Amino acid sequence: xxxxxxxxxxxxxxxxxxxxxxxxxxxxxxxxxxxxxxxxxxxxxxxxxxxxxxxxxxxxxxxxxxxxxxxxxxxxxxxxxxxxx
Amino acid sequence: xxxxxxxxxxxxxxxxxxxxxxxxxxxxxxxxxxxxxxxxxxxxxxxxxxxxxxxxxxxxxxxxxxxxxxxxxxxxxxxxxxxxxxxxxxxxxxxxxxxxxxxxxxxxxxxxxxxxxxxxxxxxxxxxxxxxxxxxxxxxxxxxxxxxxxxxxxxxxxxxxxxxxxxxxxxxxxxxxxxxxxxxxxxxxxxxxxxxxxxxxxxxxxxxxxxxxxxxxxxxxxxxxxxxxxxxxxxxxxxxxxxxx
Numbered sequence: 001x002x003x004x005x006x007x008x009x010x011x012x013x014x015x016x017x018x019x020x021x022x023x024x025x026x027x028x029x030x031x032x033x034x035x036x037x038x039x040x041x042x043x044x045x046x047x048x049x050x051x052x053x054x055x056x057x058x059x060x061x062x063x064x065x066x067x068x069x070x071x072x073x074x075x076x077x078x079x080x081x082x083x084x085x
Numbered sequence: 086x087x088x089x090x091x092x093x094x095x096x097x098x099x100x101x102x103x104x105x106x107x108x109x110x111x112x113x114x115x116x117x118x119x120x121x122x123x124x125x126x127x128x129x130x131x132x133x134x135x136x137x138x139x140x141x142x143x144x145x146x147x148x149x150x151x152x153x154x155x156x157x158x159x160x161x162x163x164x165x166x167x168x169x170x171x172x173x174x175x176x177x178x179x180x181x182x183x184x185x186x187x188x189x190x191x192x193x194x195x196x197x198x199x200x201x202x203x204x205x206x207x208x209x210x211x212x213x214x215x216x217x218x219x220x221x222x223x224x225x226x227x228x229x230x231x232x233x234x235x236x237x238x239x240x241x242x243x244x245x246x247x248x249x250x251x252x253x254x255x256x257x258x259x260x261x262x263x264x265x266x267x268x269x270x271x272x273x274x275x276x277x278x279x280x281x282x283x284x285x286x287x288x289x290x291x292x293x294x295x296x297x298x299x300x301x302x303x304x305x306x307x308x309x310x311x312x313x314x315x316x317x318x319x320x321x322x323x324x325x326x327x328x329x330x
Contacts, residue, residue, distance in 0.1 A: 057308055058311075062267075068266065068267060068270035068274070071273075071274055
C-alpha cells in the first residue's frame with residue numbers, strides 16, 4: 001500500500017483535530033468553578049437566585065468560548081482541510 | 086461535496102451547507118445555499134406572526150385573552166431584560182435587541198423542525214456581530230467626546246503615551262469576532278452532534294434523541310441567544326458610558 005504525502009497530511013490533520021478538542025478541559029474546569037461558586041452564593045443569599053443565575057450563565061458562556069475555538073480548529077482541520085493543497 | 090472522506094463508513098452524516106443553485110455577479114460565482122432558504126423560512130414565519138400579532142393588538146382589550154396574553158408576556162419579558170441591563174437608554178435599543186433576540190432564538194431552535202439552523206452558518210452570525218460592532222462604535226462617538234475616547238483607548242497608560250493603543254484597538258476588533266464565533270460554534274456543535282447521532286446510530290435512534298434535541302437545540306440555543314443579546318447590550322451600555330446612562 002502506497003502512502004502519499006496527501007494521506008499523511010490527512011492522518012495528521014485527524015490527530016491534530018483530536019488534540020485541538022483537548023481545549024475543552026479548560027472551559028470545563030472554569031464552568032465548574034463558576035457553577036460551584038454560584039451554588040455557594042445561592043446558599044448564602046437565596047433571594048438573589050435570579051440574578052446569580054443570569055450572571056453565572058453569562059460568565060459561563062464567555063468562558064466557553066475558548067473551548068469552542070478548539071472545536072472550530074478541529075472542524076476546520078477535518079472538513080475544510082486547509083493543509084491539503 | 087466530498088467532505089465525507091474521513092467518515093466514509095457512514096455516508097448519511099450530513100451537516101454541511103449545500104449550494105442549491107449558483108449565479109454570476111460581477112464575474113463571481115455566488116451560491117444560494119440552504120442557509121438562505123432556512124433564513125427565509127424563519128423570516129417568513131416571524132413576519133406572518135408579527136402581522137397576526139399586530140392585527141390582534143390593534144383590537145387589544147383591557148383584559149387580555151389567549152393570543153394577546155402570549156404576545157404581551159413575550160414583550161414584557163424582553164422589555165424587562167433590556168431595561169435590566171441598559172437602564173436609561175433601554176427605550177432606544179429595545180426594538181433592535183428584541184428583534185434580534187426573537188430572530189436568533191427561532192433560528193437556533195429551527196433545528197427542531199428539521200431545518201439546518203441559519204445561525205450554524207458563519208455568514209449569518211458574523212453579520213449580527215458586525216451590526217453590534219457598528220452600534221457600539223456609533224454610540225461611543227455619539228455620547229463621548231473624542232478626547233475621552235482617546236483617553237479610554239490609551240487607558241492603562243496616560244494619554245500622552247499611546248503604547249497601549251494598538252492592543253485596545255485589537256481587543257475592540259475582537260469583540261464582533263468572538264461574539265459571532267461563540268454563537269456560530271455553539272449552534273454548529275449542536276448540529277454536528279445531532280447529525281452524528283442520526284447518521285451513526287440510525288438503527289437505534291428512536292425517541293431518545295429527543296432528549297438531546299432538548300439540550301442542544303432548546304437549552305443551548307436559548308442560552309446562546311440570551312448571551313448574545315446580553316453581551317450586545319453590555320457592550321453598548323459600556324460604550325455609552327456611565328454618566329450618560
